[in-house]
Amino acid sequence: MIRNDDLGYPIVIGNSLRSELRHFLHDRDTDVVVLADRNVAPLAERLTKGTRGGVIVHRFDLGERRKTLATLERILDVLIESGVERTTTIVGVGGGVACDLFGLAASLCMRGLDYIGVATTLVAMADAAIGGKTGVNLARGKNLAGTFAQPRAVFCELDALRTLPYARLREGLAEVVKAAIIEGGRFFSLLEEVAALPFRAWPWAEIVEESVKVKTMYVADDRTEQGARETLNLGHTFAHAIERASHYRVSHGAAVAVGLRAAGLAALKTGRFSRIEHGRVLTLLALLGLPLRTGVDPSEILASLSADKKRRNGRLRFVLPLAIGDVEPGVEVPTRVVRSVIEACVTPPSAREFV
Amino acid sequence: MIRNDDLGYPIVIGNSLRSELRHFLHDRDTDVVVLADRNVAPLAERLTKGTRGGVIVHRFDLGERRKTLATLERILDVLIESGVERTTTIVGVGGGVACDLFGLAASLCMRGLDYIGVATTLVAMADAAIGGKTGVNLARGKNLAGTFAQPRAVFCELDALRTLPYARLREGLAEVVKAAIIEGGRFFSLLEEVAALPFRAWPWAEIVEESVKVKTMYVADDRTEQGARETLNLGHTFAHAIERASHYRVSHGAAVAVGLRAAGLAALKTGRFSRIEHGRVLTLLALLGLPLRTGVDPSEILASLSADKKRRNGRLRFVLPLAIGDVEPGVEVPTRVVRSVIEACVTPPSAREFV
Numbered sequence: 001m002i003r004n005d006d007l008g009y010p011i012v013i014g015n016s017l018r019s020e021l022r023h024f025l026h027d028r029d030t031d032v033v034v035l036a037d038r039n040v041a042p043l044a045e046r047l048t049k050g051t052r053g054g055v056i057v058h059r060f061d062l063g064e065r066r067k068t069l070a071t072l073e074r075i076l077d078v079l080i081e082s083g084v085e086r087t088t089t090i091v092g093v094g095g096g097v098a099c100d101l102f103g104l105a106a107s108l109c110m111r112g113l114d115y116i117g118v119a120t121t122l123v124a125m126a127d128a129a130i131g132g133k134t135g136v137n138l139a140r141g142k143n144l145a146g147t148f149a150q151p152r153a154v155f156c157e158l159d160a161l162r163t164l165p166y167a168r169l170r171e172g173l174a175e176v177v178k179a180a181i182i183e184g185g186r187f188f189s190l191l192e193e194v195a196a197l198p199f200r201a202w203p204w205a206e207i208v209e210e211s212v213k214v215k216t217m218y219v220a221d222d223r224t225e226q227g228a229r230e231t232l233n234l235g236h237t238f239a240h241a242i243e244r245a246s247h248y249r250v251s252h253g254a255a256v257a258v259g260l261r262a263a264g265l266a267a268l269k270t271g272r273f274s275r276i277e278h279g280r281v282l283t284l285l286a287l288l289g290l291p292l293r294t295g296v297d298p299s300e301i302l303a304s305l306s307a308d309k310k311r312r313n314g315r316l317r318f319v320l321p322l323a324i325g326d327v328e329p330g331v332e333v334p335t336r337v338v339r340s341v342i343e344a345c346v347t348p349p350s351a352r353e354f355v
Numbered sequence: 356m357i358r359n360d361d362l363g364y365p366i367v368i369g370n371s372l373r374s375e376l377r378h379f380l381h382d383r384d385t386d387v388v389v390l391a392d393r394n395v396a397p398l399a400e401r402l403t404k405g406t407r408g409g410v411i412v413h414r415f416d417l418g419e420r421r422k423t424l425a426t427l428e429r430i431l432d433v434l435i436e437s438g439v440e441r442t443t444t445i446v447g448v449g450g451g452v453a454c455d456l457f458g459l460a461a462s463l464c465m466r467g468l469d470y471i472g473v474a475t476t477l478v479a480m481a482d483a484a485i486g487g488k489t490g491v492n493l494a495r496g497k498n499l500a501g502t503f504a505q506p507r508a509v510f511c512e513l514d515a516l517r518t519l520p521y522a523r524l525r526e527g528l529a530e531v532v533k534a535a536i537i538e539g540g541r542f543f544s545l546l547e548e549v550a551a552l553p554f555r556a557w558p559w560a561e562i563v564e565e566s567v568k569v570k571t572m573y574v575a576d577d578r579t580e581q582g583a584r585e586t587l588n589l590g591h592t593f594a595h596a597i598e599r600a601s602h603y604r605v606s607h608g609a610a611v612a613v614g615l616r617a618a619g620l621a622a623l624k625t626g627r628f629s630r631i632e633h634g635r636v637l638t639l640l641a642l643l644g645l646p647l648r649t650g651v652d653p654s655e656i657l658a659s660l661s662a663d664k665k666r667r668n669g670r671l672r673f674v675l676p677l678a679i680g681d682v683e684p685g686v687e688v689p690t691r692v693v694r695s696v697i698e699a700c701v702t703p704p705s706a707r708e709f710v
Contacts, residue, residue: 081495111490112503138428144464144465
C-alpha cells in the first residue's frame with residue numbers, strides 16, 4: 001500500500017483497500033452515503049460493507065453522455081432523499097465521470113459536504129480523482145461547469161483494474177503517457193520497458209503512484225488552476241476539441257492520445273521539440289494500442305478549439321513538450337500551425353514523423 | 356454614497372450608481388457579460404451603458420419557482436455562447452433569486468468566473484447579495500444546492516427601490532426586521548420610528564447600510580457557515596419549512612415574518628425572551644404590513660422542518676432571540692414546543708402575546 005499526502009489529504013494506492021477505507025471512515029465518525037457507478041456497484045458494496053449505519057449503495061447509470069446537469073440533479077435529489085446532513089460524508093465509487101459528477105454533487109449539496117473518492121478506473125486514478133476538479137458537460141463543451149473542491153481522501157483500488165475492459169484501461173493509459181512525458185526520466189522509460197508486456201504483468205502500484213505524483217506536484221501549489229497546473233493539460237486542448245467535434249463519439253483516452261501527437265507536432269513545427277523524442281512518444285502510444293489519428297473533420301476540430309475555455313484574450317494557448325521531461329504551458333501557436341497539425345492528425349504518422 | 360468593506364470587497368450603497376459601476380469595471384479591465392432579471396433589464400441597460408466592449412444585457416425570466424438547475428443550465432449556456440473566457444467578469448442585476456442564480460452560474464462556469472452583483476430589491480440588498488451564498492432549489496427544498504463564492508463587488512442601487520412594488524419591498528422588510536432584532540439598539544428603534552411613514556420618506560441609505568452591516572459582521576469571520584453566521588438564520592428555519600410546505604405559494608418575506616414570530620414564541624415558551632420585547636417585534640411587523648400568521652397546515656410545516664439542512668445529528672436547532680439585540684444560535688427546542696409554536700402561528704396573535 002502506497003500513500004501520497006502531497007495535497008494535504010491521503011491518496012491511498014493499493015489492492016483490496018476495504019479495511020483502509022473502513023478505518024478511515026470509522027475515524028471520521030460521521031454518517032456515510034455511498035454513490036456508485038452501476039458498473040462497480042458490487043465492488044462498492046464489498047468495499048463499504050461493515051461501515052457503520054448499514055450503508056446503502058446508491059447506483060447511477062453514468063458515462064460521458066450522462067455527465068450533465070440533469071444527472072447531477074438526480075444525484076442531488078438522491079442525496080437529499082437519503083437524509084444527508086451537513087456533517088455527512090459522501091463516498092463516490094467509480095471512474096472518471098463518477099469522480100467528476102459525485103464530487104460536484106458533494107461540493108454543491110447543502111453548499112458542500114465532505115467527499116471521499118474511490119477510483120476504480122485507471123483514468124480516475126491517474127487523473128480525474130486527483131486534484132479536486134469536478135464538472136459536468138454543457139451543450140457547447142466538456143467540463144464547462146464545475147467546482148474546485150478537495151476531497152477528504154482518495155482511494156485507488158487496484159483490484160478494479162484487473163477486470164477493467166481494455167477499452168477503459170486505454171482511457172487511462174493516455175493520461176499515464178501524458179504524465180510520463182511531463183515527468184520524463186525513469187517514469188517514461190519504465191513505460192517503454194513494460195509497453196510490450198501483458199497488462200497483468202504491469203507494476204500497477206508503481207505506475208499509478210508515479211502518475212499520481214505528477215498530478216499532485218502540479219496541483220499542490222495551484223489548486224484553482226491559475227498557472228503551473230495548466231502543464232497537466234498537455235495534449236488536452238486538442239483532445240477536448242476532438243471529442244466535442246465528434247459529439248463525444250471519440251473517447252477521451254483516444255482523443256488525448258491524438259492530442260499528445262498533436263502537441264508534439266506543434267512543438268516540432270515551431271522548433272521546440274526534437275524529432276527523436278516525438279518518435280519515442282509516438283512509438284510508446286502505438287505499443288499501448290492508442291490511436292495516433294482521428295477520423296474527425298479537421299475544420300470541425302478547429303471550430304471547436306475556438307470555444308475552448310483555456311483561451312485568454314481570444315488567443316489559443318497550448319501546452320507543448322520541449323523534451324520528454326520538460327513541458328511549457330501557455331504557448332501561443334499561430335493558427336496556421338494549429339491548422340496544419342490538425343490536418344496531419346487525420347492520417348497516420350509518416351515514417352519521417354516517427355524517426 | 357456609502358461603502359462597506361468588511362468582507363474585503365466593496366459593497367456600495369447609493370442612488371444612480373452607474374458611474375461608480377463603470378469606474379469599477381473600467382479599473383478591472385476585463386470583458387464583461389451582463390445578466391439581468393427581465394424585470395430590471397432596462398435598469399441594467401442604463402447602469403452598464405458605456406461599459407467597454409458594447410455590453411449586451413442577457414435577460415432571464417426568474418422567480419422562486421424558476422430557481423432550478425434547469426434555469427441554471429440556460430444561464431450557463433448563454434454565458435458560454437456569449438464567448439466568456441476565464442478572465443471575463445460577470446455582472447448580475449436583479450433581486451434575491453437573480454443574485455443566487457447568477458452568482459451560482461458565475462461560480463460554476465469554467466469552475467469560477469469573477470462576479471459583481473447589482474442588487475435591485477430590498478431583499479437582495481439586505482440579504483441575498485451579501486455574503487457569497489449562492490443556490491438553487493431542489494425538489495425537496497430551498498437552496499439545497501449551491502456554492503460559497505465571494506463576489507468582487509456588490510452595488511445596492513437604491514433607485515430601484517422607488518419603483519419596487521410593495522409586495523416585493525415587503526420581502527426585504529422581513530429581512531430588515533430580522534437584522535434589526537439581531538442588532539437591536541438604534542437600528543431597531545429607527546425602524547419603529549419610521550414604520551408608520553410612507554416608504555418614500557424612509558431613510559433607505561441608512562436602513563440598507565445597517566442591514567448590510569449586520570450581515571457582513573456575521574459573515575466576515577464565517578464565510579462557509581460553520582458557526583456564528585448561523586445567527587443570521589433567525590426566523591429562517593421556520594420560514595423555509597413554511598415555504599416548502601406551501602410549495603412556495605407563501606413568499607419568502609411573508610414566511611420570514613411568521614418565522615420571526617415563531618422564533619419569538621419558541622423563545623418565550625422556553626423562558627428565553629420577554630413578552631414585552633416579543634410584543635415590540637410583533638407590533639413592528641404588523642405596522643410594516645407583514646403577516647403574523649400562515650394558512651399552511653401545521654403538520655405539513657412540521658414534516659418539512661425535518662428535511663431542513665440545518666439539522667445536526669437528527670435534531671432540530673433554531674436561532675432564538677434572548678432580547679432585541681441579543682440572539683442565540685444552535686438552540687435545540689423540544690418537538691413538543693416546536694409543534695405548539697407552529698400551531699399558534701395559524702391564528703393571529705392574541706392580545707396576550709402582544710403585550
